Amino acid sequence: MDRSLKCFTNCQVCISGELVSQDLYFSSDTGIITPNYYYRQEGVERIDLDGRVVAPGFLDLQTNGMQGLHFTQLGSDRSSAEEGDAEDLKKLEAVSKMEASHGVTGWWATVPTVESARWKQIVPALKSRAFSDGADLLGSHLEGPFLNASKKGAHNASYLMDPTQISLTQLYGTDNLDTAVKMITLAPELPGATALIGQLQEEYPHIVISLGHSTAKYEDGLAALQLGARALTHVFNAMAPFEHRNPGLAGLMATGRCYYSIIPDGIHLHPSVVTLCLRTDPRKCVFITDSIELAGLPDGVHPGHGQISRQQVKQGNRVTLEGTDTLIGSCCTLDECVRNAVAFTGCTLAEAVQCVTENVADMMGESKRGKLENGRRADFAILDMDGVVLGTWMAGRKIWQRDDVLLGS
Template sequence: MATQFVNCRQCISGTLISRPLTISSSGLIIPNTPLPPGTQTIDLQNAIIAPGFIELQINGALGFHFAHANTPEIYTAGVQKLARFLPQTGVTGFFPTVPTVSSRVFKQVLPHLAPREEEGAATVLGAHVEGPFLAPSKKGAHDASNMFIPSSATLEGVYGEQNLKNSIKVCTLAPELPGALEHIKKLKNEYRVSVSMGHSAANYAQGVEGMKAGANLITHTFNAMNPLHHREPGLPGLLSSPTPPYFSLIADSIHLHPNIVVFAYRSSPSHCILVTDSIELSGLPDGIYPGHAQIPLQQQKTGNKVTILGTDTLIGTCIGLDECVRNLMAWAGIRVEEAVRCVTENVVKAVGIRDRGMLEAGRRGDFVVLSEEGVVGSTWMAGRKIWERA
């Protein structure tokens, strides 16, 4: 039967609106009137509800990394384990991110990352491939030996045609590389893949050309790219454009100083996206861990920070997306309804998703119950509770 959630305040485009939320028996949001016969009512006691969070860039958690090629059974079990873990951070949909690995590994893992749903777990929305068409000078923790110049390799040769059609939904590449603009056009126009610019030494003009070709995102802005300079702003300079790209930020105070996060957010709150870039050590104790297909070196985990052992080179973070939301709230002095746009509405607009990410009729009834401070109290998918804080 349908369910109407009453006595709640909904996060709508950065504002709070007090009105019921009605979800049909099939899990879709429907108008509040007329109600289907037998509709049940649930009182949320004036709680704040936001669309389920969408994670655009996550590499792994709980010891599982999407670059860990293994048997199909073990790999699928790892994806499922992570999908069941994420709702406790408010996430109801995510893009498993495969960083720069060999073409063999891409072709081995990507078939298992096609969009799919499983009851009681966050939805796999398709793969985000972060590489291998990246600038070696901005490789960060990526393995440069697996990188390609776009003009020297086809998309189909690297990823596999069926993976481009069925699994890949987002691709990060460096727009200044020879052949990159042609790859951007093909990804966007032929395969309907959203293209993000990152791990790049592009100057501002090259970033503009990337956008003209069809890129509409910037990956973990400021990290692994030329810094913002007053005479040559590089990719970060695009944020102040009249029609800016969507841009992701890792709000963990490790990758970026809090004031830089606020600086970028205030440039365009409607285009800001928070990501974790979380890796497989998320949820594990601090310590030294082995590498894998992307990083063939030992890793040091200290709190949320993970580096290549013996260096200051960042591999990623272990922060949750809900903590990123709370950080933005604190650093920018904004309310929860403003901050959650950066993990809901802005994300789905950036990648063209129309079935979730906003609390409006026709979309999925995925939502999170939040406190004023941004703490997740419970997570619901298709109108059914799948996680609740003890």
């Protein structure tokens, strides 16, 4: 008798964009999903979900921060390295707990462009790590400094560089490239970008190369894909506009050769554009929040930081540079993106869930997360039929649930 064996029953599970009515068995001991033939075994804890939805734990691909922490603030000078490390860890744990409360079980920390010496100070804090009651940090996404200044968005133009100006190891550090860095966004039209993509593909094949903050033409992007790039960063935002004779990077969505992220917060993209992106290739579309440190904080005027030199104005999920219409990022949460996508596009809940689970796992090469199949991690988001997160489980253990909901032990 295995008392660690559990079963979600009377539920619907999200599998490849569809809701399937079936039981789901998993072990709180091994932390993995198990075959359904265990139904014959005695002592299984059966958890009746009363028709609710079981989704894979959500995967947050692009967040710049939340709960008052912007990741560019990590690794700052303090009275001692030990004090700094402990303070950084405490802040990251707060992020991980907020993520878990929105159904997220794994996330990558995005670091936008900073002064060249700061990369080696920030990135070591963002190596993969687990938290006792929060979502796992899976590494870092470096969004800069190899971006086009004319499409910088809220990035500090004075810190932007061409790949010819500095080597990868000088900038990021060899150890960081080997361990902490999981994704890099760059503009493929910059001098030296082609060689940089080739170097990354040869020396660091585990790092996903994404194209963004760019004026690149369609042909430039296609060449980059042929060299090893495999994604587009927040399509339509901070890139050349889509035109019927000059589609730019956005036109690559139709090739079936790349994943692409979008921000379905109702601010960065019109709902019809969200529909266009989702319907173009439902298995390659990825939802991101692009959240900043103001996520989880009240509306109002907030100070800038190392990346943002001016004050920031937060109005709901919309954040702009004070006195301008320049969008800095979003304060949207990933579960909100899922619900927005259903409302904007008319897609099903399971189709929207796929864009924050299976598609992300496939893009990032995560073979143990993101799908409800035997041998994968027992990471779950329990949802109602409207996509509201009721509980979050990691490795077969419940780490968060709404106060008014009971979802087993």
